[in-house]
Every structure is written in C-alpha cells, then in structure tokens.
Amino acid sequence: MRRDTLHAFGLGLMVWLGWLIPFHRLPLPEHYAATALALALLLAAFGAHRAASVFAIGAALALLGVALGVVPVLHAPWLGPLMLIAALGALLRMAFAASTAISVRVARLLRDLAAGCVLAVSMLALFLPLARLRMPIFTAFAMLAAALIARALARSASR
Numbered sequence: 001m002r003r004d005t006l007h008a009f010g011l012g013l014m015v016w017l018g019w020l021i022p023f024h025r026l027p028l029p030e031h032y033a034a035t036a037l038a039l040a041l042l043l044a045a046f047g048a049h050r051a052a053s054v055f056a057i058g059a060a061l062a063l064l065g066v067a068l069g070v071v072p073v074l075h076a077p078w079l080g081p082l083m084l085i086a087a088l089g090a091l092l093r094m095a096f097a098a099s100t101a102i103s104v105r106v107a108r109l110l111r112d113l114a115a116g117c118v119l120a121v122s123m124l125a126l127f128l129p130l131a132r133l134r135m136p137i138f139t140a141f142a143m144l145a146a147a148l149i150a151r152a153l154a155r156s157a158s159r
Helices: 003-023 032-047 051-068 079-098 102-127 130-158
Strands: none
Touching: 003 032, 003 051, 003 079, 003 102, 032 051, 032 102, 051 079, 079 102, 102 130
C-alpha cells in the first residue's frame, strides 16, 4: 500500500473521530478515543510532509493529549470539529491534486472517508459488543457501497 494511501486513510479516520468524539450521544468506551486517535496519527504520519495535513495532525495531537489527560484542558469541544474540518480539507486538497476529472476526485474522497469509517467502526468493535454496533456497521457498509459505486463510475467515465 502506498504511503499516500495510508496517510489518506488516517485523515479519513480523523474525519470520523472529529464527529464521533464530541457529538456521540452515548458515552464512548474508556480508552477508545485515545486508541483511535493514536491509530489515526500513526497512519497520517506516513504523509505528514503535506502542508494541508499539518493542522489536522496538530488538532489530533491536542485531542489525544486531552483524551490521555496530559493536556490540562477541562473541556475542549471545539477540538473535534477543528480536526474534522482540517482533515476533510486535507482530503479534498489531495483529491483535487489527484486528477482533473470530477468523478475520480469524488471516488478518491469517498474511498478515504469509507476507509476511515471502517477503521473507526473496527476500533469500536474492539471496545463494544457487536449488539451495540448495528448502526455504525450499517454506516460503514453504506460508506463502502458509496465508495465502490463512485469508483465504478470513475472507471467507466475514464474509458
């Protein structure tokens, strides 16, 4: 797997975690946020030279510090959305740099978001029983289906 692909998957995971950590209606399992953020940072480190990713990585590091209790912030609800916006912006910039065809750009963006969703749900499966994961698993399957359809459309448009 290419370094850029792993980097994009890490950014996709950051997008989902940026939404999931501050806005999840049920309490997340203990240590889930720290573990998932560490995985996202590990994957994103493969392409950390990209300027667009620096803000997302910085926000993820700050959020990881809060999750671990290292950073003495009582409540930082804006860190998750900041990471989400920065990671999504980096993914959009990477998709626009990949090709001039809109179908290829959309396919790449959906691929990275689907990979991030699958990683987030896989990490949740480590911490929660599968009975509580019906909706997240359905979301992951829907994202994968959308990514596969977009990829097929991009391939047919390029022929």
